[in-house]
Amino acid sequence: MSINKTRAPSASSKINHMSLSCLVMPVRPATPWRLAIVAAILGMLAACGTTPPQAPTTEPPPSAVTVIEQPKSRWVPVGWEALPGWSQDQTVLAWPALLRSCARPAAGWEAACARALALSEPHEAAVRAWLKQHLQPYRVETLDGAPTDGLLTAYYEPLIEARRAPDARFRVPLYRAPADLAQRRPYWTRAQLETLPAARSALRGLEIAYVADPLDALILQIQGSGRLKLTEPDGQQRLVRVAFAAHNDHPYRSVGRWLVDQGAFSLEQASWPAIKQWARANPRRVTEMLHVNPRYVFFREEPLPDPSVGPVGAQGVPLTPGRSIAVDRNAIPYGTPVWIASTEPPLQPGGEPRPLQRLMVAQDTGGAIVGAVRGDFFWGWGEGAEELAGRMKQPLKMWVLWPRP
Structure with a gap:
């Protein structure tokens, strides 16, 4: 039997999510349904509910x-x-x-x-x-x-508790993309966005919501999207999705790899649970760990009318x-x-x-x-x-x- 070679067309599109593997590897950043598909x-x-008899099918060579x-x-x-x-x-x-x-x-x-x-x-x-x-x-x-x-x-889609307005516990913001993102390449690094007055000023008013743990914000950025169990200022609760909108054009640096280099655990032991355990044991070094990664991800808020849809x-x-x-x-x-x-x-x-x-x-x-x-x-x-x-x-x-x- 002879075997020939041919080429098949390939597809391309945007990147919209990050795997948990990026904790120890290089990473990635993060429509209406057709009626016929819904009907199908x-x-x-x-x-x-039933399995009617099926006529035998001959597999065509x-x-x-x-x-x-x-x-x-x-x-x-x-x-x-x-x-x-x-x-x-x-x-x-x-x-x-x-x-x-x-x-x-x-x-x-x-x-x-x-x-x-x-x-x-x-x-x-x-x-x-x-x-x-x-x-x-x-x-x-x-x-x-x-x-x-x-x-x-x-990878997975995280579900994280959040507040629309900051308080003593929920004070880590998730941001929409700033207006000047395209004019400044690369944009401010993660550390600069969190410390420099000029960089912080560029994000003022762009807060989508606030989460309690900086690692919650990190995992949303790694996964590229997530669900927020959001409490509004009037006490009403909503379930919304935050999806990847853009990033600051800096390369990702693996926090897991940095922890391996620090001797926190071996490369074989590196995982998201291991990183969280290290953070709980070393709360004063969490910011240091986060600033190793200069990449920063911005989101857009999307409604979630059907929680069963991914x-x-x-x-x-x-x-x-x-x-x-x-x-x-x-x-x-x-x-x-x-x-x-x-x-x-x-x-x-x-x-x-x-x-x-x-x-x-x-x-x-x-x-x-x-x-x-x-x-x-x-x-x-x-x-x-x-x-x-x-x-x-x-x-x-x-x-x-x-x-x-």
């Missing part, structure tokens, strides 16, 4: 087996049996994420997305049959075909907890279904990692997510998301599912 998703949910090359990756065609855990995953849980990506399909996905939206009863058997009929799996490799494992990290990723569609993944967009185009084979962090120190093998959709990106086999797993929000995201630095193998010719 609602139809899927309505169909979940590809007319020509090809190696697809992206600017930073090489895709080698494989059979479905090559995907570890393929038969165990509930692929139907990734279907809403795929339909959301079809609102902004990558080049080459237009026909496949039209067929996906036309699937009337997307239960598990129907989704599996659709995937096998219309898509071809490919193993993702580096351009030189090196058989090395990649890296899977994770933040918008770099593809421009809402992220789905446990089914959206950030990738290097020069290795995998946005909207591409991705099969991952990795592990979850152990529940307890010294425990055994648990297998993590499932269908995801590439819907986000970031400066720390660089390379062919590199992913950032979106855990969502709520209880447990921070703990899982903060400890996740796992080996990774990846496959993509691409439309058949």
Whole structure:
């Protein structure tokens, strides 16, 4: 069987979030739904209660087996049996994420997305049959075909208590982007914005809200977005989202790496929980640690009418907890279904990692997510998301599912 080479189009968009991996690595900074997609998703949910019999589907062999090359990756065609855990995953849980990506399909996905939206009863058997009929799996490799494992990290959307007006406890501001940001490149550093009168004056009146802990502000800046449980001056409480708007054009310096250099813990121990523990034990050095990182992120406030909807990723569609993944967009185009084979962090120190093998959709990106086999797993929000995201630095193998010719 001959194997040919071809190139697939790649996608590009803005960067809008940062992984928790940026605590010890270089980092990244941080639309309306189509009615057809909403209808398709609602139809899927309505169909979940029953599983009507599905006619057997014969998997059509590809007319020509090809190696697809992206600017930073090489895709080698494989059979479905090559995907570890393929038969165990509930692929139907990734279907809403795929339909959301079809609102902004990558080049080459237009026909496949039209067929996906036309699937009337997307239960598990129907989704599996659709995937096998219309898509071809490919193993993702580096351009030189090196058989090395990649890296899977994770991120989440924090939920943080905040006040609209400052008080004795809530006194760390979150700012909108200043008007003169584009005229001054680079802008003031983090330390200057917090200490110099001229820099502080440029931010006066731009406060969105106030949080109680400077590490809460830092994690919002690292993740690129978050939810605020906001108390207004009249005592009313609201749930709003702050999303990445801009940064001060300075490079990110890892506070986790600085703490490793300070001897606080080893590189293997570096994690968000470890950083928080160090900060609690060394409150007088927290400002020193924060000022190591000159980058400063500005936000915009967004309403959150539906708390079940995730933040918008770099593809421009809402992220789905446990089914959206950030990738290097020069290795995998946005909207591409991705099969991952990795592990979850152990529940307890010294425990055994648990297998993590499932269908995801590439819907986000970031400066720390660089390379062919590199992913950032979106855990969502709520209880447990921070703990899982903060400890996740796992080996990774990846496959993509691409439309058949």
